[in-house]
Structure formats: structure tokens, C-alpha cells
Amino acid sequence: MGTSNGNAKVKVGLVGLGNIGKTHMSYLSQMDNVEVVGVCDVVRESADAFAERYGTTPYYEHIDLLEHSGLDAVIVAVPHYSHVTVAMDAFARGIHVLCEKPLAVHVNDAKKMIAACEEAKRNKPDLQFGIMFQERTYPFYRKLKDLLDHGDLGRLTRVTWINTTWFRTQAYYDSGSWRATWAGEGGGILTNQCPHNLDMYQWLFGLPARISGFAHIGKYHNIEVEDEVTAYFEHDNGMIGHFIVTTGESPGTNRLEIAGEYGKVVYEDSKIVFYRNRESMFKFSAESKQGFAHVENWYTEIPVDVKTPTGHHVVAERFIDAILGGSSELIAHGPEGLNGLILANGIMLSSFKKQMIDVPFDADEYEGILQELIKNSKFVKQTAENAVLNMSDSFNV
Numbered sequence: 001m002g003t004s005n006g007n008a009k010v011k012v013g014l015v016g017l018g019n020i021g022k023t024h025m026s027y028l029s030q031m032d033n034v035e036v037v038g039v040c041d042v043v044r045e046s047a048d049a050f051a052e053r054y055g056t057t058p059y060y061e062h063i064d065l066l067e068h069s070g071l072d073a074v075i076v077a078v079p080h081y082s083h084v085t086v087a088m089d090a091f092a093r094g095i096h097v098l099c100e101k102p103l104a105v106h107v108n109d110a111k112k113m114i115a116a117c118e119e120a121k122r123n124k125p126d127l128q129f130g131i132m133f134q135e136r137t138y139p140f141y142r143k144l145k146d147l148l149d150h151g152d153l154g155r156l157t158r159v160t161w162i163n164t165t166w167f168r169t170q171a172y173y174d175s176g177s178w179r180a181t182w183a184g185e186g187g188g189i190l191t192n193q194c195p196h197n198l199d200m201y202q203w204l205f206g207l208p209a210r211i212s213g214f215a216h217i218g219k220y221h222n223i224e225v226e227d228e229v230t231a232y233f234e235h236d237n238g239m240i241g242h243f244i245v246t247t248g249e250s251p252g253t254n255r256l257e258i259a260g261e262y263g264k265v266v267y268e269d270s271k272i273v274f275y276r277n278r279e280s281m282f283k284f285s286a287e288s289k290q291g292f293a294h295v296e297n298w299y300t301e302i303p304v305d306v307k308t309p310t311g312h313h314v315v316a317e318r319f320i321d322a323i324l325g326g327s328s329e330l331i332a333h334g335p336e337g338l339n340g341l342i343l344a345n346g347i348m349l350s351s352f353k354k355q356m357i358d359v360p361f362d363a364d365e366y367e368g369i370l371q372e373l374i375k376n377s378k379f380v381k382q383t384a385e386n387a388v389l390n391m392s393d394s395f396n397v
Helices: 019-028 044-054 062-068 082-092 107-121 139-150 195-205 281-287 312-323 334-353 363-375
Strands: 010-015 034-040 073-076 096-099 129-131 156-163 210-217 226-234 240-246 254-260 263-268 272-277 297-301
Touching: 010 019, 010 062, 010 312, 019 034, 019 044, 019 312, 034 044, 034 062, 062 073, 062 082, 073 082, 073 312, 082 096, 082 107, 096 312, 096 334, 107 334, 107 363, 129 312, 129 334, 139 195, 139 254, 139 263, 139 272, 156 195, 195 240, 195 334, 210 334, 226 334, 334 363
Parallel strands: 010 034, 010 073, 073 096, 096 129, 156 240
Antiparallel strands: 156 254, 210 226, 226 240, 254 263, 263 272, 272 297
16 A cells, blocks of 8 residues: 555545445445445435445435535446446546446547546646556466566467356346446447456557457347457557457356467466477577477466455555555556457447458447447347346456
8 A cells, every 4th residue: 555644534425336336335334544425326225225234325316426425536336328427527526536347338438538537637636537447456467467568478479368257147137227238238248247358458468450350249148239259459569369258158268378489378277377488489480490390398387476455445445545645556547448448349340340440440430330229229128137146256367
């Protein structure tokens, strides 16, 4: 943690009291430097129940929370489209924002949020804008970042990420009328389950220059959005990437392969293995006199400190400490959420157009397609409000 005043408290409001809202409330109520001054949900019964349980004030419209609770900061945990509205209304009032993933549904909305924050900072330079990318705190991902930043693999040639551990039942999709609809959620696996993976890809490897996306709509479920995606990325440095995800596969796989000049790193089953080349494979390829020779490599299991604190509360602690003037750096700044969104929108745009697209692409074109999908939707959503959802089951590493 940083060096902030240990006696000071940040007044926090929480907007959105669904499944992830419960996760936020559980740790917020345990933080010594936080006072929860209000909770807000359009479902009055939820707001009332949360307020009674945690000894705070219920609100039913986010504007009322922002204007009447006296809060310093707001955590935004509402359905995706509403991230933009709540965050921009908060920025207009000089209120710090910690936003759930994804930053927005499409690139244009994300840019509006970022512009609103920049405008607010003209009057309040210390305004904090964070995004809840808690997977950046996970020790295995942090070790991968360390290996890449240190250059241990040299020039990268290929990244292949198979993450099919997002299995979801029809009951999950039927648990809310907004789920897995273009109008309610704005997309499927790329918008709901995979923003963390997409953020991790860009955090580790940067954005590609070109994207080919192949998205299947309602392949395994009765939904109108994508539940299986395969994407191919080309980076300007020559590296290629594969991104394979679905909510229709059980048992699933979470395997990340990173191939480079000095070997291959494989992250799978809570283990990072480095097949370390004794010399550069490019140099070896150019100089070897043997047609079928291979670079000598050594199997090395990379030690990872798994005892470090991880999760949502770590992101929130850094956010609160920054507000209090401490030395903590945010786990992820809000504007960083744009890059993962570029990947998600780019994959879908490529799939809709059935062609490879360049990055950056025409964000207006993607927004236009999305609006047409919403306008022309004939999908009738079946809902079953008694589905059992435990959010801790959804956090996969």
C-alpha cells in the first residue's frame, strides 16, 4: 500500500447490486478507509435490502446517489451499456470512478467516457478513473508480464490462447432478461466473460495491426449473441496471435503458449513452463549446417509467488489509496479499457464483414451494425429468475 493518511476515509457509493455488486459490497464493508454512504439499484427491493444489511442509504436512481449521498467515489457495477451514463455523470460532478469491465460496449462509448474524464480533470487534476481488471493482480499473469518485459523470450513469433473454461448453461443465460442480448448486454462471450482475457492479451502483447474474427451466434445456446469465437491477429513486429474462446465446452482448457526467439513459455494448470533455447532460434536457423537440427532447449518450471494478495479488493485498495494521496499506482487506469474493447469490437466487425480488418478500424461502422442488430432483433428472451449464480465460480485463471 501507499503512504496515505491512515485515519482518513473515502466516502464510496455502489451502483448496481447484482451478482458482481455483492462481491464489491463484501470487501468494501471490510475496508477501514472506506465509508459506504449509499447503494443504488433500479430494483428497489435490492437497494433496500443492501442498505439495511450494511447500514447505509438506499437509492434507486444513480443521479440521486451522486448528488445527495456526499460520496467521493463511485463503483460502477451496472449492466454494460449503463457504464457510460453513470461514469460520465460522476465525472461531471468531480467524482472518482472505478468501473467494472468492460469499460463500455463499443469503442465510441469508451472514447466518450475517456473524454469526459479528461474534461473533469481540467478542474480536478487528481481525479481517479480506474477499471476493475483484477486479473492483472494474479501472480501467474504478473510473472508472464515480468518475463516479457525482461525480454527473456527475445523477439516473439506466436501467441496461442485457448480459453474454453467459460462454460455456461442455458439456465445462466436465462437468469436475467438483459443477458446475452444485443440491446441488454451488447454481445456475448467477448463482452461478458472475456474482457479480462482481451485486456490481458493487449497488456502482455499490445494491439495487433490486423484482425480476422470468426464468431458463431447462439451455436450452443438459445441466445442472439456470440458463444464461440476464434480470432487471428497479426502484429506489426511479425508476431501472430490466436484467440479461441467459447461458453459451450466442458471440460474446458485454459492454455497460453508464447513462442519466441529464445524458446516457448506455456501457462496451464497453475504452472508456467519455459522451454528455454540455448541460443537464438533465428541465429541457429541461419547458421546451422544440419537440415533437421533443433535448438537445444531446457525444461524450466518458473517459480511464482502465489501468496501475494489478489482480486477485486486489491484493485479497490489501490484506487482508494490513490484518492487519499498515497503512493499506490492503480492496477489499471480506466482509459486502458479501450484496448480490450478494440479487440472485441474488431473481432466482431471482422466476422460480420467476413474479412480481415485493419486496426484502428471504423468505430462508427461497428456501432452502426450494433444498432441495426438491436433495431431488427426478433429474439424473444426466455427468463428463469430462480437460477443459482455464484460469482466466485466465474473467476477463472
